[in-house]
Amino acid sequence: MYFIDKESDLIGKEIAFTHFARFAEAMTIVTKDKGIFVFNAEIDEDDNEGISIYRAPTARRYILGDEWLRKQLNKLGIITNMDINL
Secondary structure, three states: OEEOOOHHHHOOOOEEEEEOOOOOOOEEEEEOOOEEEEEEEEEOOOOOEEEEEOOHHHHHHHHHHOHHHHHHHHHOOOOOHHHHHO
8 A cells, every 4th residue: 555645646547446425524546556545625715626635644544544445445455454553
């Protein structure tokens, strides 16, 4: 498992899993080579859109703190029990 912190690093990657739940704090894209990209979309009061990309420590807390997401990624072999227990 490793964390992707630039959109451009997704270019050429094959997607293994996505999580875009309506009421989730963030959205997640996981690549087949076990890269994890976590971000949230923001719209300001002037309807300007942007995204905020989670850096590795924040992304790790988010992924491991969401029980459903953690279990799904563990089933897929993206994260291991060792990753969870660190």
